[in-house]
Amino acid sequence: xxxxxxxxxxxxxxxGTALYASPTVMQQAxxxxxxxxxxxxxxxxxxxxxxxxxFWSLIRELGVTVLPNTAGCRTVREAVTTAKLAxxxxxxxxxxxxxxxxxxxxxxxxxxxxxxxxxxVKDGFEVFPYCTEDLSTALRLADAGxxxxxxxxxxxxxxxxxxxxxxxxxxxxxxxxxTLVVDAGLGAPSHAAHAMELGYDAVLLNxxxxxxxxxxxxxxxxxxxxxxxxxxxxxxxMGPRDFASPSTPIVGTPFWHAVS
Amino acid sequence: MRVTVNGERRxxxxxxxxxxxxxLEYDGSHFAVAVNADVVPRARWAEPLLSGGxxxxxxxxxxxx
Numbered sequence: 128x129x130x131x132x133x134x135x136x137x138x139x140x141x142x143g144t145a146l147y148a149s150p151t152v153m154q155q156a157x158x159x160x161x162x163x164x165x166x167x168x169x170x171x172x173x174x175x176x177x178x179x180x181x182f183w184s185l186i187r188e189l190g191v192t193v194l195p196n197t198a199g200c201r202t203v204r205e206a207v208t209t210a211k212l213a214x215x216x217x218x219x220x221x222x223x224x225x226x227x228x229x230x231x232x233x234x235x236x237x238x239x240x241x242x243x244x245x246x247x248v249k250d251g252f253e254v255f256p257y258c259t260e261d262l263s264t265a266l267r268l269a270d271a272g273x274x275x276x277x278x279x280x281x282x283x284x285x286x287x288x289x290x291x292x293x294x295x296x297x298x299x300x301x302x303x304x305x306t307l308v309v310d311a312g313l314g315a316p317s318h319a320a321h322a323m324e325l326g327y328d329a330v331l332l333n334x335x336x337x338x339x340x341x342x343x344x345x346x347x348x349x350x351x352x353x354x355x356x357x358x359x360x361x362x363x364x365m366g367p368r369d370f371a372s373p374s375t376p377i378v379g380t381p382f383w384h385a386v387s
Numbered sequence: 388m389r390v391t392v393n394g395e396r397r398x399x400x401x402x403x404x405x406x407x408x409x410x411l412e413y414d415g416s417h418f419a420v421a422v423n424a425d426v427v428p429r430a431r432w433a434e435p436l437l438s439g440g441x442x443x444x445x446x447x448x449x450x451x452x
Contacts, residue, residue, distance in 0.1 A: 143452030153450075168451030169419060171393040171444065179447020180415035186448065196451045204424070211426045212446055216419035283452065311452075333452035 129328050131164070131275055131306055132221070132253040134192075138163045139323065140353045141194065141308065142346070143333025150185050152342050157189055160336065160346035164192045166223055168199075169209070169216055194255060196223040201236070203243045210247055222247060223255045223277070223310075233283045237264040241271060248272035257310055260294040262301060269305050276302065277310035277331060280322065284334040286314025289321050299326045316345075316352025323356025324364060388439035402435035407443065419446045 128135045141164045147153035157165060167186065172179045186193060195213035200206035203226065210222040226243055228236035235258050244254045248271055256268050260278045268276050278298060281287035289295060290312070299307060309322035310331040319330045330353060339345035377383075390399055392411065401407035404420050404427050420427045421444040422436065437443070 143450075145450035145452045147450075166451050168449045169446040170449040172413065172418065172447040173393070174411035174413065176447075177414055179449060180417050182450065183417050183448040198451055208421060208424050208426070212419040212421055212444075215426055215428060216417065216446065216448060 129306065131255075136163045136192075138350075139329040139357055140319070140350055141166065141310075141329055141331040142336060142349075143331070144182075144186065145333055146337035147342060150182070153337075154185060154189060156336050156342040156346040157191065159343040159350070161350045162191065162346075164194050165189070166194045166196050166331065166333070167217070168196050169213055192221075193217055193219065194221050194223050195219065196257075197225045199227070200225060201227050203239045203246070206239070206243045207246050210243075210252060211250075214252070220251055220253050221255065222252050223257060225257045235259055235279070237261060240264070241267045244268055244273055245271040255308070260291050260298060262294065262297055265298050265302055265305075269302055273305070275306040275308060277308040279311040280309050280318065281312025283311045285312050286335055287312055288314055288318035289325075292321065292325065295322070295327070296325050316348045319349050319352040320356030320359070323353055324359050326360050329353075388437075390437060390439070391442045393443070393445055399437075402437050404432040404434075404437070404443075407437065408432075408445070411445075413445065415447075417447055420444065421446075 128137055129139050138161045140160055140162050142160050142162045143166045144153055195217050197206045197209040200209050206226045213222055224244055226236045226239040228234045240256055244256050247254050254273050255275045255277055256273050257277050258264050265276050281290045306328045308329045308331050309327050313319055313332045314335050322330050336342050336346045389396055401410050422441055
């Protein structure tokens with residue numbers, strides 16, 4: 128089991144609800160992933176529009192916990208207001224906090240992020256901040272009261288995997304009591320397994336499943352990748368070595384010392 | 388009076404959020420509303436809090452990553 132702000136979940140895979148070819152494909156993928164938590168956003172509804180309420184019905188049918196995001200926010204003020212609107216709309220104090228610094232890379236604005244997180248924690252929110260792998264940022268977020276921290280593996284939608292695995296390993300070592308989630312940049316189940324092998328508590332992804340040839344099948348593959356990586360971490364991985372070490376016993380090797 | 392709703396300028400007689408939603412034919416129940424970047428909780432939707440020049444955001448749940 129993994130805990131997010133005191134709530135226990137058995138799945139360590141969180142997935143996004145965007146970019147699917149159809150609502151049916153989205154529902155199939157979420158079910159196949161085994162995810163119990165999905166991310167959602169809030170957007171303007173045109174007069175007379177029904178898109179939002181239709182989407183919400185689909186999510187409710189799945190019986191999953193929702194984690195609203197502040198995607199697209201570029202200032203502390205926008206992010207804080209969006210979080211408050213999300214709390215009103217979704218009836219949850221959970222918020223995936225995004226404050227974006229740069230449109231091309233979607234690089235988190237870590238300065239604004241820490242400031243917004245502190246404001247929201249004081250206001251009673253349970254904040255899931257989307258950050259970089261920078262240790263000082265993660266420490267500041269934890270100091271601000273974030274019990275979950277979500278560093279990226281690589282830029283959103285880039286499918287590059289753990290670009291800076293050493294830094295992610297360092298975060299795990301320095302924040303042993305924080306629930307750590309690798310969020311964004313994962314392209315393959317092996318990337319998810321890699322994150323879990325480092326001792327991460329969970330992973331969050333969207334594009335790699337939604338844009339797969341068969342999203343439901345890929346969701347199942349990610350589910351198994353996460354489970355394999357977590358089981359491997361618990362089992363105790365051996366460290367890397369510089370030279371070979373024979374696995375087959377030396378004793379009793381045929382023709383041993385037979386060469387003259 | 389003129390207000391801006393989701394980035395569009397509109398003429399309205401609605402003085403409350405509830406009246407504005409009705410006037411613009413918003414259907415269903417899952418909305419969050421901000422006036423001048425402040426959240427208006429559902430409990431205050433019937434109050435006559437709108438005035439000319441206000442900026443109103445009407446939001447619903449959407450796909451997100």
